[in-house]
Amino acid sequence: MTRIRRRGDAAFDRSVNAFLITVLLVTLLPLVYVVSVSLTPLGETNTLLPLRVSLNAYAELLKQPALLRALGVSVFLTVTGVLLSMLLTVATAYPLSRADLPGRKFLTGMILFTFLFNAGLIPLYLVVRDLHLVDTYWALLLHGAVSVYNLLVMKNFFQNLPESLEEAAKIDGANDLQVLWHIVLPLSKPILLTVGLFYAVTQWNSFFEPLLYLSDSKMMPLPVVLRDILTGLNSADYVDAAATTTAPPDALKMAAVVLTTLPMLLVYPWIQRYFTSGTLSGGVKG
Amino acid sequence: MTRTLHALTVLVSLGSAVLGQAAAQSADLNVTLYAANPEAPAPGSGWETADLIRAASGANLKFTMIPTGADGDNKIGALAAANSLPDLFEIRNRTLFYQLIRQGQIAPVGPLLTLMPQRTRARYSSTTRNGLVNENGQMYGLQEPAALSRQYGIMVRQDWLDRLNLRAPTTLEDFLNVARAFTERDPDGNGRKDTYGYCGVIDFDNSGIFPSLGLGNHFQWIYGAYGVPGTWNYRNGTAFAANLRSPAYRQATEYVRKLVDARVMDPDWATMKRSDLRNRWQQGRCGMFFESVGGFNAGFKNFDANNPRGDATFIAAPTGPGNHRSMGTYANAGTLLVVSRKAMDAGKGQAIAKLLEWANSGPGYMQLVFGTKGLDYTLVKGVPTVTNRNATERLTDTQLKYLSLNGSTQELKARYATARYSDGRSVSLSDLLAFTQRRNNWIDRSGDLVVPAAPNQADIDRYVSESLVQFVLGQRPLNDSSWKSFQDGLNGLNFTAYEKNAAAALRANGYLK
Numbered sequence: 001m002t003r004i005r006r007r008g009d010a011a012f013d014r015s016v017n018a019f020l021i022t023v024l025l026v027t028l029l030p031l032v033y034v035v036s037v038s039l040t041p042l043g044e045t046n047t048l049l050p051l052r053v054s055l056n057a058y059a060e061l062l063k064q065p066a067l068l069r070a071l072g073v074s075v076f077l078t079v080t081g082v083l084l085s086m087l088l089t090v091a092t093a094y095p096l097s098r099a100d101l102p103g104r105k106f107l108t109g110m111i112l113f114t115f116l117f118n119a120g121l122i123p124l125y126l127v128v129r130d131l132h133l134v135d136t137y138w139a140l141l142l143h144g145a146v147s148v149y150n151l152l153v154m155k156n157f158f159q160n161l162p163e164s165l166e167e168a169a170k171i172d173g174a175n176d177l178q179v180l181w182h183i184v185l186p187l188s189k190p191i192l193l194t195v196g197l198f199y200a201v202t203q204w205n206s207f208f209e210p211l212l213y214l215s216d217s218k219m220m221p222l223p224v225v226l227r228d229i230l231t232g233l234n235s236a237d238y239v240d241a242a243a244t245t246t247a248p249p250d251a252l253k254m255a256a257v258v259l260t261t262l263p264m265l266l267v268y269p270w271i272q273r274y275f276t277s278g279t280l281s282g283g284v285k286g
Numbered sequence: 287m288t289r290t291l292h293a294l295t296v297l298v299s300l301g302s303a304v305l306g307q308a309a310a311q312s313a314d315l316n317v318t319l320y321a322a323n324p325e326a327p328a329p330g331s332g333w334e335t336a337d338l339i340r341a342a343s344g345a346n347l348k349f350t351m352i353p354t355g356a357d358g359d360n361k362i363g364a365l366a367a368a369n370s371l372p373d374l375f376e377i378r379n380r381t382l383f384y385q386l387i388r389q390g391q392i393a394p395v396g397p398l399l400t401l402m403p404q405r406t407r408a409r410y411s412s413t414t415r416n417g418l419v420n421e422n423g424q425m426y427g428l429q430e431p432a433a434l435s436r437q438y439g440i441m442v443r444q445d446w447l448d449r450l451n452l453r454a455p456t457t458l459e460d461f462l463n464v465a466r467a468f469t470e471r472d473p474d475g476n477g478r479k480d481t482y483g484y485c486g487v488i489d490f491d492n493s494g495i496f497p498s499l500g501l502g503n504h505f506q507w508i509y510g511a512y513g514v515p516g517t518w519n520y521r522n523g524t525a526f527a528a529n530l531r532s533p534a535y536r537q538a539t540e541y542v543r544k545l546v547d548a549r550v551m552d553p554d555w556a557t558m559k560r561s562d563l564r565n566r567w568q569q570g571r572c573g574m575f576f577e578s579v580g581g582f583n584a585g586f587k588n589f590d591a592n593n594p595r596g597d598a599t600f601i602a603a604p605t606g607p608g609n610h611r612s613m614g615t616y617a618n619a620g621t622l623l624v625v626s627r628k629a630m631d632a633g634k635g636q637a638i639a640k641l642l643e644w645a646n647s648g649p650g651y652m653q654l655v656f657g658t659k660g661l662d663y664t665l666v667k668g669v670p671t672v673t674n675r676n677a678t679e680r681l682t683d684t685q686l687k688y689l690s691l692n693g694s695t696q697e698l699k700a701r702y703a704t705a706r707y708s709d710g711r712s713v714s715l716s717d718l719l720a721f722t723q724r725r726n727n728w729i730d731r732s733g734d735l736v737v738p739a740a741p742n743q744a745d746i747d748r749y750v751s752e753s754l755v756q757f758v759l760g761q762r763p764l765n766d767s768s769w770k771s772f773q774d775g776l777n778g779l780n781f782t783a784y785e786k787n788a789a790a791a792l793r794a795n796g797y798l799k
Contacts, residue, residue, distance in 0.1 A: 042591040046565065064678055066327040121360065122367040129368050212361055215318075215350040217328035224353075228324040231354060248588045250565050 038254035046250060057247035057255035061229070067259075069218060070225035074204060075263075077221055081141050081203035082196050088146045089154055089195060094180055096151075097158035108155075115148035121212075128213060139213035140206060140221075147202070150195045157191040158184060190274040197271055201264055226256045313637035315345035316629075318352050318372040322688050326681035335653055335683065342650060343640035349686060352376070366391045373629035374638050376688065377427075377622050381739060386624070387421050393630035394424040401639035405646035408692065417795045418619055418735050428623040428642070433691035434698070435494040435616045437579045439722035440507060440604075445597040446473035446481075446573050454601045458511050458541060461574075461604045465550035468573025474593075483550035485572035487558045488751065494578065496615045496731050499530060499750045501758075504576040505542055506614035507726075511606025512538040516615035516731050518788060526789045526798060528781070530750065534608075536769050543758040556755050568592055574601075579702055579719045586705045594709065600718055602725045613726035617735055621688045645689040654690040655697065657683040663700075670700040733797030740784040749779055 037046050041054030061067055095101050096108055133139040169179045207223040230253055328351045339347045352358045359379045365371050366386055377383050386392045399406045409430055419427035442454055450471055455461040465483025473481055486504030490497035498517040509515045514529040529535050545551050567575045568588040603613040644650035656663040656670045662680045663670040702715035740746055753772050756762040792798035
């Protein structure tokens with residue numbers, strides 16, 4: 001009986017492994033293909049693994065001053081946006097996680113309401129315009145600076161921290177800000193990094209808001225500029241004379257995709273170890 | 287007293303005129319256009335052309351690029367709702383255009399016409415074309431003629447024809463035979479069966495040709511060979527109907543199925559995108575393919591690198607059983623420019639007219655289309671020829687060229703120069719363009735633009751396209767009863783009302799007698 005169960009367990013393990021390997025391949029192969037095509041030189045057929053490697057597509061893209069400027073804009077928006085969002089989210093989540101905050105339920109309900117119902121694009125545009133934020137980066141940084149989802153995840157994490165720690169600190173003479181800074185935040189690294197990553201990805205991928213609120217092409221972040229480059233490549237029907245390239249059009253497109261995703265891919269491994277505990281702890285209601 | 291009043295009136299009038307002129311001289315003009323060169327940024331401050339525009343029209347130009355597709359439409363919609371539309375802007379979505387008219391957001395442009403006599407004579411003197419932008423007897427848009435259309439066609443690998451001792455196909459029957467040879471007789475001589483006779487995709491882009499119901503532009507030449515290209519049959523006024531009601535439409539569909547059954551088409555055709563198709567012909571997998579001159583130019587280097595002795599050229603649209611032939615349909619309507627009511631109310635009409643008149647011809651035209659003489663282009667035998675200057679800067683400088691393009695022979699020669707193969711051969715792209723424009727019996731269906739979209743247009747488009755794909759792929763039998771069932775299905779989509787509305791709109795605008 002025991003042997004049969006062990007054999008069954010092994011079969012189960014094998015099938016789980018096979019399933020996970022399949023999922024891994026399904027996820028990984030398109031990525032490998034994208035990188036591979038981006039490295040394909042002129043005169044080569046697109047394959048899963050390139051026969052010859054060329055960095056011409058990347059060189060072509062990076063030759064464009066607009067792209068480098070857009071990269072700088074995206075980095076600026078992401079760093080500033082994350083700092084601002086984290087400041088506002090922590091400053092809102094921490095008080096809401098304290099049971100003695102007057103009107104806590106009401107405030108949480110008001111915040112939750114905006115999660116379920118929003119005014120839509122045009123009222124939002126009117127607000128941004130009337131605050132004179134159009135054509136400024138504030139339109140992108142303030143709009144959506146606090147995500148209700150991230151706020152609730154963080155609030156739940158704070159609620160799960162033992163109250164005795166706070167009490168001990170207060171007995172030692174710490175005020176609320178000192179408790180937050182010296183006790184709560186150091187213990188909340190997983191959730192801070194997780195939520196920070198969420199904000200960073202959102203800001204990095206921000207596409208429609210810059211299109212809507214900005215008109216100066218020099219202010220546009222990376223996704224908008226990359227879209228323009230890709231649109232230019234796709235709508236080759238109106239190409240003018242002297243349109244020359246040293247890389248195949250597909251390689252240019254894929255190189256653009258790699259350039260956009262690379263920074264986030266590089267950041268992820270550094271915070272991956274905090275990621276699981278951050279999302280799980282934040283999601284468990286105390 | 288009367289004299290004093292008269293003197294005062296004259297003084298006030300003079301003052302107003304001076305003030306008006308001053309206002310025109312210092313008008314800030316917000317112009318929003320779709321990017322002519324989306325891969326390059328918009329020009330910023332210190333742009334030399336802006337100084338020329340200021341000198342010519344008195345306008346301080348602020349130019350913004352708008353993204354194509356739904357993103358651009360959403361932006362225009364949001365700006366309209368906020369009463370913040372640009373002064374002069376381009377619009378491509380005609381439903382949105384009429385919506386803005388109804389909302390009172392855009393102004394009639396009739397008063398501008400006399401202020402720009404040359405441009406009006408060259409571009410806005412066709413009553414039929416102006417009829418495309420009329421509403422309640424008022425002209426609400428500056429509808430440009432098409433500066434470039436009909437640049438698509440069927441390209442054939444001439445080197446493969448030569449290798450297999452074949453002639454370019456002229457009939458549908460020939461086409462199938464050549465396609466079969468390209469698929470089965472190893473035309474590239476690599477010893478592998480890795481080529482296809484014809485590569486096309488389901489594609490409804492409207493760059494230079496008119497998208498219509500069905501399988502898209504890449505298969506319109508087949509429907510043209512049966513005399514039913516495009517969505518509507520204008521010929522018989524009283525019996526006006528959609529082409530797909532005609533028995534010839536079914537015969538054309540049967541021909542597509544014949545190509546599929548003969549396995550001479552790239553088997554991925556029903557799911558491939560245009561970029562995939564381009565990739566394949568550049569890699570030397572297609573004997574014949576549907577492409578534009580611009581698309582050929584863009585992929586030329588890659589094609590040359592992959593196919594060292596490759597030679598691609600256009601063929602004329604093949605003839606069908608009834609001696610019909612047509613590569614497809616097109617609309618002689620290009621950029622649509624509109625002026626916001628806000629701008630007109632603010633007295634910016636004169637500055638707008640001056641800008642457009644300057645952009646119509648002479649130095650203004652050359653500056654906007656080709657950039658700075660000597661820096662961005664030189665004149666070679668009277669044809670502007672771009673220099674080796676940094677392409678991005680040149681493309682940035684010519685982002686406003688949609689205000690100027692006119693489709694003249696000189697312009698097309700400049701834009702479509704000569705492509706050179708690495709072994710020294712060359713091909714004139716403007717000759718290719720002239721060939722496909724003139725030799726393909728393209729049918730002008732500009733009237734389609736006045737046909738209002740059905741409330742369930744997306745459902746109709748999807749139903750027709752998917753049904754036809756099922757027929758030609760053999761997923762659905764193609765016989766009397768299945769064809770009748772397909773036609774009956776249209777009734778469920780209220781297709782008859784769509785046809786009736788189309789007939790009424792075409793009659794009202796003089797396209798149908």
